[in-house]
Amino acid sequence: MTDASIIDGKAFAARLRERVGQEVARLKDDAGLTPGLAVVLVGEDPASQVYVRNKGKQTLEAGMQSFEHRLSESTTQEELLDLVETLNADPEVHGILVQLPLPEQIDSAAVLDTIDPTKDVDGFHVINAGRLATGQDALVPCTPLGCLMLLRHHLGDLSGQRAVVVGRSNIVGKPLAQLLLGESCTVTIAHSRTRDLPAECRNADILVAAVGRPKMVKGDWIKPGATVIDVGINRVEGEEGKTRLVGDVDFDEAVKVAGAITPVPGGIGPMTIACLLANTLTAACRARGLPAPD
Numbered sequence: 001m002t003d004a005s006i007i008d009g010k011a012f013a014a015r016l017r018e019r020v021g022q023e024v025a026r027l028k029d030d031a032g033l034t035p036g037l038a039v040v041l042v043g044e045d046p047a048s049q050v051y052v053r054n055k056g057k058q059t060l061e062a063g064m065q066s067f068e069h070r071l072s073e074s075t076t077q078e079e080l081l082d083l084v085e086t087l088n089a090d091p092e093v094h095g096i097l098v099q100l101p102l103p104e105q106i107d108s109a110a111v112l113d114t115i116d117p118t119k120d121v122d123g124f125h126v127i128n129a130g131r132l133a134t135g136q137d138a139l140v141p142c143t144p145l146g147c148l149m150l151l152r153h154h155l156g157d158l159s160g161q162r163a164v165v166v167g168r169s170n171i172v173g174k175p176l177a178q179l180l181l182g183e184s185c186t187v188t189i190a191h192s193r194t195r196d197l198p199a200e201c202r203n204a205d206i207l208v209a210a211v212g213r214p215k216m217v218k219g220d221w222i223k224p225g226a227t228v229i230d231v232g233i234n235r236v237e238g239e240e241g242k243t244r245l246v247g248d249v250d251f252d253e254a255v256k257v258a259g260a261i262t263p264v265p266g267g268i269g270p271m272t273i274a275c276l277l278a279n280t281l282t283a284a285c286r287a288r289g290l291p292a293p294d
């Protein structure tokens, strides 16, 4: 059997960012509208700082306005809610993202639910989660949206496919399962209490791992020819004391069995920020009553 084809998320994300940039330029010319994204970072978490820097850079590269708000680790919930309210009322801000995790004195759910749902470009507000679950237009969480785009691009029509999503978080597993159901897949959601996880996974035409456990999904968990989407980003000890990133799937084993697979890095990771930009563009268009680009 030949090795799986590699689904190049990095290249797809670059094309998506380019398309968003073209639409932003058109909006500026035709409607005098410049989409704006506000990113709020509380505290000093090093990984979050890298994400926020990359988001700001790519927002500007797409021709949008980027507003960065960096608050200290000791910020109170009230101060953060005040900032969110200010951004909700700011007509130049079309998308608001509060970088998670937040320090423990802050109730994340309360913060996310204070964001105006029409500016909730992370798609975590209960209104957007509910709209997605009931098949209405919603701002969809970026990582699951990126997974769906790659699956559609690679497989075309997904209807009737058996999809197994391992992981049931509100930010990846659950919304992705909803999206796949919306594509008429037959969806199973697996988690830490699932019995005989390998057997469940072997049923999958589309297998998604969103777990946070390095190389957990082995080659013999995969149905020959299946499409494997690896959402996991795990930092592990590499050679000479350096760390490196691996996914939730044992890539070297899986690539010999799967039909197609996303690598880590270079698979789902780059899609997340590209989809954030696409969501900001969508939010800006809707705020003006303009049709959002496909």
Ligand code: NDP
Binding pocket: 143, 166, 167, 168, 169, 170, 171, 172, 173, 190, 191, 192, 193, 194, 197, 210, 211, 212, 213, 231, 232, 233, 234, 268, 269, 272
């Ligand atoms: P969470 O920790 O919120 O959720 C993990 C899920 O995996 C839970 O539902 C948990 O089950 C399940 N799980 C844990 N252990 C097992 C096990 N042994 N067997 C089966 N299921 C298990 O993680 P996230 O959803 O936030 O993230 C998942 C992964 O995706 C992480 O590696 C994260 O870094 C990555 N990620 C990548 C992004 C990207 O841009 N590419 C964006 C977001 C996340 P239970 O509910 O029962 O506890």
